[in-house]
Amino acid sequence: MMRLLCRRGAALGALGLLLAAASVYPAPRLLLAALLGSYMALLLWRPQAWLVAVPALLPVLDFAPWNGWFFLEELDLLLLATCAAGYWSLGRERAPTKLPGLARLALGLFILCYAIAAWRGITPLAPLDANSFANYTSPYNGLRVLKGVLWPVLLLPLLRGTAGENGSNLQRLLVPGMLLGLTACSLAVVWERLAFPGLFNFSSDYRPTAPFSAMHTGGAALDAYLAMTFPFVTLWLVNHPPPRRLALGLAALGLGLFAGLTTFSRDIYLAYAAGGAVIAVLGSAHHLRGGSLSVRSMAVSLIFLVLTYWVLGQVFAHGGYRGLIAALGLLATALLLAGAAPRIPRPLAAAGLALLLLLLVAGLGMLGADSASDKRSYLAYGVAWLCAAGGAAMLAVAPAQQRPWGVLLLAGALPAQALASALVARHYGGNDALPGILLAVLLALAMGASRLLPQPPWKLDRGTLTVSFFSAIVYAALIPISSSYYTGSRFSTVGNDLGVRLTHWSEALQMMGNDAMTSTFGQGLGTFPRTYAWENTHGEVPGTFSYAEEAGNRYLLLGAAQYARGFGEVLRMLQHVDVKAGLRYTLKLDIRRSRADAMPVAMVCQRWLIYPEDCSVAKFGAVQAPGPDWQTLETTLPVRGTRNRWGAPLILELYNNSSMAPLAIDNVSLVEVETGRELIRNGSFSNANDYWFFSSDRNHMPWHVKNFAVNQLFELGWVGLVATAFLLLAVGGRMVARGLSGETYAVVSLASLTGCMMVGLFDSITDVPRLSTLFLLIALAGSLKAARKRIKVRRKRPDAEDQDADALAT
Numbered sequence: 001m002m003r004l005l006c007r008r009g010a011a012l013g014a015l016g017l018l019l020a021a022a023s024v025y026p027a028p029r030l031l032l033a034a035l036l037g038s039y040m041a042l043l044l045w046r047p048q049a050w051l052v053a054v055p056a057l058l059p060v061l062d063f064a065p066w067n068g069w070f071f072l073e074e075l076d077l078l079l080l081a082t083c084a085a086g087y088w089s090l091g092r093e094r095a096p097t098k099l100p101g102l103a104r105l106a107l108g109l110f111i112l113c114y115a116i117a118a119w120r121g122i123t124p125l126a127p128l129d130a131n132s133f134a135n136y137t138s139p140y141n142g143l144r145v146l147k148g149v150l151w152p153v154l155l156l157p158l159l160r161g162t163a164g165e166n167g168s169n170l171q172r173l174l175v176p177g178m179l180l181g182l183t184a185c186s187l188a189v190v191w192e193r194l195a196f197p198g199l200f201n202f203s204s205d206y207r208p209t210a211p212f213s214a215m216h217t218g219g220a221a222l223d224a225y226l227a228m229t230f231p232f233v234t235l236w237l238v239n240h241p242p243p244r245r246l247a248l249g250l251a252a253l254g255l256g257l258f259a260g261l262t263t264f265s266r267d268i269y270l271a272y273a274a275g276g277a278v279i280a281v282l283g284s285a286h287h288l289r290g291g292s293l294s295v296r297s298m299a300v301s302l303i304f305l306v307l308t309y310w311v312l313g314q315v316f317a318h319g320g321y322r323g324l325i326a327a328l329g330l331l332a333t334a335l336l337l338a339g340a341a342p343r344i345p346r347p348l349a350a351a352g353l354a355l356l357l358l359l360l361v362a363g364l365g366m367l368g369a370d371s372a373s374d375k376r377s378y379l380a381y382g383v384a385w386l387c388a389a390g391g392a393a394m395l396a397v398a399p400a401q402q403r404p405w406g407v408l409l410l411a412g413a414l415p416a417q418a419l420a421s422a423l424v425a426r427h428y429g430g431n432d433a434l435p436g437i438l439l440a441v442l443l444a445l446a447m448g449a450s451r452l453l454p455q456p457p458w459k460l461d462r463g464t465l466t467v468s469f470f471s472a473i474v475y476a477a478l479i480p481i482s483s484s485y486y487t488g489s490r491f492s493t494v495g496n497d498l499g500v501r502l503t504h505w506s507e508a509l510q511m512m513g514n515d516a517m518t519s520t521f522g523q524g525l526g527t528f529p530r531t532y533a534w535e536n537t538h539g540e541v542p543g544t545f546s547y548a549e550e551a552g553n554r555y556l557l558l559g560a561a562q563y564a565r566g567f568g569e570v571l572r573m574l575q576h577v578d579v580k581a582g583l584r585y586t587l588k589l590d591i592r593r594s595r596a597d598a599m600p601v602a603m604v605c606q607r608w609l610i611y612p613e614d615c616s617v618a619k620f621g622a623v624q625a626p627g628p629d630w631q632t633l634e635t636t637l638p639v640r641g642t643r644n645r646w647g648a649p650l651i652l653e654l655y656n657n658s659s660m661a662p663l664a665i666d667n668v669s670l671v672e673v674e675t676g677r678e679l680i681r682n683g684s685f686s687n688a689n690d691y692w693f694f695s696s697d698r699n700h701m702p703w704h705v706k707n708f709a710v711n712q713l714f715e716l717g718w719v720g721l722v723a724t725a726f727l728l729l730a731v732g733g734r735m736v737a738r739g740l741s742g743e744t745y746a747v748v749s750l751a752s753l754t755g756c757m758m759v760g761l762f763d764s765i766t767d768v769p770r771l772s773t774l775f776l777l778i779a780l781a782g783s784l785k786a787a788r789k790r791i792k793v794r795r796k797r798p799d800a801e802d803q804d805a806d807a808l809a810t
Contacts, residue, residue, distance in 0.1 A: 004092040007157075014083035021077055026067045026690050036081045043085035048162040048169050050082045054155075055177035055777075058770055059185040059225055064213035065609065066576055068689040071133040071144045075770055079151050086158040095160035097167055097784040106723070106730040107780075111153055113720035114525065118146040120517075121524030121715075130547035130554060130688035136217070136703060137533055137544065141526035145715075148772030156780055166786050171745055174781060175235045179252050182229040185210050185222070186255035192608055193262060195646035200321075202484035207264050209609045212768070216609055216693065218700030220763035223263060224771050227271035227755030228778060230256045231748045234279055237466055238744055246466065254473045261481040264490050267762050271755035278751040282739040300457070309475060311443055314436035316479050319425035323433055324479060326381055326421040327440040328472055333388040333414050334447035335468055339460030340395055342404040344411055353412030357384055361416045365423040377427040381420035387413035395460070414448050501762060504701050505710045511535040512714060522717035526767070532702045542702035543571025543655075547688050548664070555590075555666035556685050556692075558656040560598070569699040570655040573692055577652045577670060577679045579604055579639050584673040587618050588634040589654075589683075593626045595661035604639060606648040610697035613648075630666070637670070652680070653695075704767060708760030711767070728753075731779045749782025 022032055042049050061074040099107070121142030126132065132140050163169050188210040190199065197204035212221035233256060236249030260268045284298055308331070316324045344350050364380035387409055394406030418441040425437035450456055458464055481487060511531050512523050523531060533542050544559035556573065563569045579585065591600055599620075605612035616639045624631045652670060656663040668683040681691040696703070705711035713721045732753065738746035756765065756775055766772050 001092070003094075007087045007090050007092075011084050011087035014080050014087065018077065018080035018084055021072055021080060025072060025077065026069065026687075032077075036077065039078070040081050040085035043082065044089050047086055047089040047158075048164070048173055050086055050158065051162060051169055051173035052177040052180070054078065054082060055174060055229075055774070056180035056184070058774055059181050060188070060211050062211050062213050062770075065216075065574065065693045066691070068134075068692045070213065070693075071140075073770075075773075076147065079155070079773075083154055083158065086155075086162070090158065090161045093161070094787065095157065095163075096165050096787055097160045097163045098787040099156070099160070099780065099783060100730075100734060100785055103727075103730045103734065103780075103783045106727040107153070109723040110727045111149060113521070113716050113723045114146060114149050117522045117525040117716045117720060118142045120521060121527045130549075134689040135544075135546065136526070136529040139530070141529070142524060143526075144769060145526040145767055145772075148766060148769030149776060151769075151773045152776035152780055155777065159777070159781060160784065160787075163781070163784055167745070167781075167784050170781055170784075171235065175232055175745075178229050178232040179236065179249075182226070182232070182256050183252050185225060185229075186252075186259035189222075189259040189262065190255070191646065195648040196606075196608065196611065196613065200480075202262070202481055203486055205264075205486055206611055208259075208262065210259070213609065213693070214768040214770075216695040216697060217703035218697050219704050219768065220265060220267060220759050220765075221768045221771060223260075223265045223268040223271065223763065224756050224759045224765050224768075225774070226256060226260045226263075226268060227275065227759050228752045228771075228774055230260060230272060231275045231279060231751040231755060234748050234751075235744060237470065240466075246469075250469050250473060253470065254477065257474060257477045261477055264486055266490060266494065267759045270761070271758040274758045275751035275755035278754050279747055282736070282747045282750070283744075285740055305471060308443065308471070309479070311436075311439045312475050313479050313483065315425065315433075315440050316436075316483060318429035318433035318436055320428045321480065322378075322428045323421070323425035323437055324476070326424040327437065328476065329381075329385055329388075330414075330417050330421045330440060330444045331447070332468070332472070333385075333392075333410060333417055334444035335458065335464075336388075336392055336395065336460065337407065337410040337414055337448045338450045338456060339458035339464055340403075340407045340410065340451070341460065342395075342407050344407050345404040346408065350408045350411040353387075353408070354415045357387060357412060357416030358419060361420045361423070365419070377420070377423035381417070381424050384413050384417035384420045388417055411448070414444065418444060501706055505705070505707050507537050508532075508705050508710055508714055510537060518717065520717045520719055522713070522715045522720055525715050528705055528711070528714060528767075529703050536702070540702070542699075543569065543696050545571055545573065545694060547685055553666070554685050554688070555664050558654075558663045558665060560656060560658045560660050560662055562659050563699055569696065570657075571694055571696040572653045572655045573694050574607075574651050574653050575680060575692055576649055577604060579650045579679070580672075581639075583639075583675075585637045585639060585679070586634065586669075586671045586673055587637045588632065588667070588669040588671070590630045590632050590666040592628070592630050592664040592666075593658075593661065595658060596626055598626070598656060598658040598661040598663040599623070600633070600654055600663060600665060601657050602637075602652065602654050604637060604650055604652050607651045607653070608649060610695055612651075612653065630664075632667075636673075704764040706763055708757065708763075708765055711764050715766075727779075728757075731783045735782050746782055749778055752778050753782075 018036070022029075022036065025032065039053065042053075057078060058075060061078060063074055064070040122139050126139045132138055133144075135141075164172070189208045192208040192210060193199050193201075193206070197206035208222070209215040210222050212225065214221045233249055233253045236245055236252070241249065257272075260272055312324060312327055315327045319327070361380040361384055364376045364383070391406040391409030391413060394409065395403050398406060422434065422437050422441060425433040447458075450458070508528065512518055529542075533544070539562070541560065541562040543561035546557050546559075547554055548557045549555075558571065558573070561570050587602055589600065589602070593599070602618040603612070603615045605615040607613065616637060618635050618637050620633045620635050623633065654665060654668070666684060668680050670679040671677065672679065685692070700706070705714055709721065712724050716724070732750060735746040735750040735753075739750060753775065756771075759765065765775070
């Protein structure tokens with residue numbers, strides 16, 4: 001009964017907080033109520049549904065660039081609704097899982113250190129005003145960071161109660177939720193690249209941010225999220241999944257790999273490699289202990305995969321995408337031929353078919369050899385590929401007695417496909433492409449001929465096909481991106497960038513207070529941006545903004561930024577605007593300044609978050625001399641461009657052009673001349689940051705410590721750093737033990753946490769609350785174990801026992 005009362009009380013408390021938060025959140029009331037109400041109704045019907053919904057929606061419920069709110073976020077409303085409906089539906093039943101004692105102790109110490117650091121960060125309490133929950137330099141920024149570790153703790157009873165017997169719902173529901181979130185985030189990266197630099201434009205220095213608005217001050221939110229969710233693809237590709245599930249898993253693999261590699265972040269490359277290494281090492285160790293795998297076979301497989309990667313890299317160097325695709329198709333045919341079990345029914349017929357196809361391919365290739373625009377080499381490849389595809393289809397769906405004819409088609413197609421691949425590579429890259437494609441041809445022919453060995457090295461089963469598809473997707477994504485100019489330039493600056501990071505970490509520690517309390521318990525949660533603004537050691541003044549009031553009027557005050565690295569690190573205020581082609585717009589705003597160089601710069605640009613393109617800049621006419629009075633600036637904004645065919649957003653941005661004096665701005669207006677329609681919301685700033693979002697992305701150092709361990713030491717002190725290490729060891733050690741015993745979910749969870757820690761080597765993580773929430777949810781879910789069931793023995797009353805004795809005596 002007490003358990004039921006506690007859960008219902010927690011549900012009502014969460015519901016009260018949800019109603020209070022929704023009442024101030026800037027969104028249509030009816031729509032918000034309908035969405036949250038529908039979600040809560042779903043959880044009352046199926047409480048375990050949150051295991052899918054929360055990880056799936058975590059990366060995409062981020063509307064800060066539109067509504068300006070990043071202290072109270074859409075994810076907070078979702079989690080409040082989850083707690084309200086989830087706790088109510090749990091009832092009085094005991095949870096089927098529990099957290100091990102060591103992990104509970106470590107989590108308790110960890111949360112205690114965070115609570116102390118949060119208190120140190122917000123005290124002495126500052127008065128609540130328009131700036132309290134609108135800026136990272138606010139003393140209340142620690143509360144924003146704190147919620148990232150409080151949400152997993154609040155969700156832990158619900159996680160235990162809905163995980164199912166032995167955690168069965170984690171595999172059944174949480175993993176699909178992770179993959180849905182990964183797919184949504186990856187598709188956002190694909191769209192962003194389509195809308196801005198181009199999907200396959202790997203020479204541009206454009207780096208996507210996808211749905212993570214926290215990257216408006218730089219950082220690695222996207223990297224950390226991908227590092228944590230990408231390993232979960234493994235759980236959909238192991239244990240011989242059915243075809244539909246295999247196809248979905250491979251699609252998620254391709255999207256996640258493309259999204260990660262096109263961030264051009266060196267830490268995500270390290271994270272993917274480290275996560276893959278954890279899965280490979282623990283998985284191999286389990287199979288080696290079980291005797292189902294030998295060291296020799298592992299070594300041969302690894303050598304073959306590395307050799308194939310090197311060969312395909314040589315093909316791409318001069319043969320480009322076309323040569324790479326042709327080589328991949330050739331190797332696929334060779335693999336099918338090498339692993340197919342049926343014998344070739346008529347070797348002479350196979351030789352005749354091979355000769356016929358060779359002559360056809362050679363003829364088509366010779367006809368198109370002299371013209372760069374002639375496509376007959378691709379037609380030749382298509383002919384050979386269709387023959388191979390027919391053989392593969394017969395192996396897959398034909399009756400058993402007809403499958404040998406599929407092997408015959410593969411054997412006949414392989415030589416012709418080899419020649420056609422050489423023609424395709426030569427057509428694209430000239431004679432320089434021939435050495436690389438020749439290596440691929442030799443490798444393919446050797447693979448095809450291996451079926452003649454007494455014990456062929458391949459067996460065409462579902463496991464081989466899964467690994468082959470996996471490897472092909474990795475090769476197709478990794479080779480072009482790793483060979484691009486921008487990737488090379490990123491890795492060429494590793495040494496210099498590491499030196500910058502080391503200097504920054506040292507400076508962060510120097511900015512900490514010298515007293516014993518600060519060393520023990522830290523500077524305070526969320527205090528780094530404020531500390532850097534006042535205490536940095538090289539005289540920089542980061543761009544700032546604040547809301548000031550005067551005689552009942554609220555306005556925006558843009559500070560002057562001064563950076564050692566020069567111009568370009570200004571702080572910009574942004575708002576999405578619905579500008580249309582062929583119409584005129586009037587921009588009007590009030591300013592007040594103390595120096596002549598404190599002038600506003602206003603423009604409308606195509607922009608997602610941090611890269612403005614195709615900007616239309618406002619040109620103001622004669623401006624009055626600086627003084628204490630407000631003056632109105634007005635101009636016609638010549639809009640140069642509108643949304644491209646992929647729907648790139650158009651954003652108005654404002655910033656202070658001065659590096660010496662602040663600039664006050666009020667009453668911003670952008671009016672469509674023909675209709676009189678006002679495009680700016682909250683232009684008077686009477687509602688503070690509603691619909692305004694800021695960006696300061698060129699120099700990340702004022703906003704982030706750029707290292708997980710140094711960040712924990714700065715904010716939590718030595719006690720907090722030890723508590724963090726204790727928690728990681730407590731959950732990680734259990735995952736290692738379970739992984740060695742063959743639990744794939746534990747292996748993948750450990751790989752996820754390891755990848756995130758690789759990102760944390762060079763970037764901050766905990767200053768983005770949704771990342772902290774996801775990290776701890778993965779850690780806690782991966783540490784759960786089955787709870788022991790208590791068997792209640794009903795004792796008889798003494799008088800009943802006496803009656804039973806009398807009956808026996810009688």
